[in-house]
Amino acid sequence: MTDPDSFSNFANRSSSKWLRYPADVLPMHVAEMDFDVAEPIRARLAQMVVNSDLGYLGPFAKAGQAFESFALNRWGWQLDPTHAKMATDVGVAAVEILKAATGPGEQVLVNTPVYAAFFSWLKEADCTPVDAPLVLEGDTWKLDLPAIRAAFESGVRVYLLCSPQNPVGRIHTAKELTEIAKLAKEFDVLVISDEIHAPLSWVPFTPYLSLGQEAAATGVTITSSSKAWNTAGLKAGFLVTASDQVRAKLKLLPEAMQWRASILGAHAMVAAYEQGVGWLDQTVLQLQENLEHLRSEVANRLPQARLYEMEATYLAWLDLGAYKIQDLQQAILKEAKVAVVAGSDHGIDDDYPGFVRFNFATSKPRITEAVRRIAELCEGH
Ligand SMILES: Cc1ncc(COP(=O)(O)O)c(C=O)c1O
Structure with missing residues (x-):
């Protein structure tokens, strides 16, 4: 990490995380990690820049093959890499799938609280969210x-x-996902499984498409190495299918999708899956340590707040409802000078007003400082 103990923003980063808010605001909002990118990825990218190897990404079997080996070693999932299709990113893959597989205004099931961009993807594809909230x-x-x-x-x-x-960091169990596959088969439902956070798990993760015929007949997985290896700006993701039934539902996917992904992103993906596993394991350990640190800071400084069990990701779901603060995210931004994502962004009808999403993929001193500032607002000291 570049500058762990300073609370002004990183001088050498220019992503939205660092530029969106003034330098005196601690950015704990967008899903980027403060850790340095894995060395093999940086080396691959540097070499490509040196070689002026920055043209169009053509058909690129290597990405699917690298993911195949990674998924087999990590989760025991045997996928067919010839059915991994590149897209600009996971959001684009989702929107293209939705556009290909739905009609105007079609209802799409989500489980809130969920990643806020799900709602913008649905809107872009002219779909209507229907909620079966988490319990x-x-x-x-x-x-x-x-x-x-x-x-x-x-x-x-x-x-x-x-x-x-995302948020809450829950790993849905093999039993739950098997039941979903069974239901999806019974009702002919297309399951779009967004597994971008899966490598950042510390309990066993089950890929939807690893669950046999009912899952294969109903599911399409969308993913990328970009979240777990912290390279969101490189713009490459992909979708994986495992049956002709699903491929028939997606037959309107544009051929050009593949050409709209970045060559840098695709090569970074290969470096991540083939050479970035050691870095990933370290990062997952670091996230668990950071979560414990966050828990103890919250317990000490925000006694009325609530955090939950987490099994993956670095995006904690923090319940500050007991403090009854109006317009919570704005108050935390303006008064505490900490940027978090509003709970209400994660629901359909301004649900979850007392919650915020808090990114703990940073240094422990920054976690402490963010909690201290939020506590000053909430506890008034
Ligand atoms: C669940 C989930 N899906 C997708 C994304 C974004 O992926 P991409 O940048 O590839 O569109 C995120 C980003 O945080 C996410 O949390």
Whole structure:
């Protein structure tokens, strides 16, 4: 990490995380990590720049093959790399799938609280979100299988699943996902499984398409190395299918999708999957340590706040509802000088006003400082 103990923003980074707000605001909002990018990825990119190797990305089998080996080693998932198609990023893959597979105004199931961009993707593809919210059991947010079944029974035929779930960091279990595959098969539902956070898991993760025939017949996975290896600006993602039934539903996907991904992103992906596993394992350990640090800071300084069990990601779902602060995210931004994502961005109807999403992929001193500032606002000291 470049500058762990200074609280002014990183001088050598120019991504939205660092430029969106003034330098005295701690940026704990957008899903980027403060850690340095893995050395093999930096080396690959540097070499490409030196070689002026910056042309169009043509058909590029290597990315699918590298992901195949990674997914097999990490999760025991055998995918067919010839059915991995590149896209500009995961958002573009989702929108293209939705455009190809849905009609005007079509209802698409989501489980809130969920990644805010899901709603803009649905809007862009002229789809209408339908919610089967996660349910809180003890300290764990879980899928509500009866509500999902009810949505399918009511006629919903497309399901945008966030697996692992951003925010809350839940790994949906193999049992839950198997049940979803069964229901999807029964009701002929297309399951779009967004698995971009999967490498950042510290309990076993189950890829949807690894779950046998019912999953293969219903699912399309969208993913990238960009979240786990912190290269969102490189613009490359892909989608994977495992059956002719799903490929028939996606037959309107544009041929040109592949040409709209970046050559740098595609090569970074190969470097990540082939040479970035050591870095990834270190990062996952670091995230677990940071989460424990966040938990202890929150327990000490924000006694009325609540954090939940997490199994993946660096995006904590923090319940500050007990403090009854109006327009919570804006108050935290303007008064505490910390940028977080508003809870209400993660629901359909301004749900979750007492929550914020807090990015803890930074240094421990920054986590401490952010919690201290939020506590000053909430606890008034
Ligand atoms: C669940 C999820 N999907 C997709 C994305 C964005 O992916 P991309 O930048 O490839 O569109 C994010 C970013 O945080 C995310 O959390």
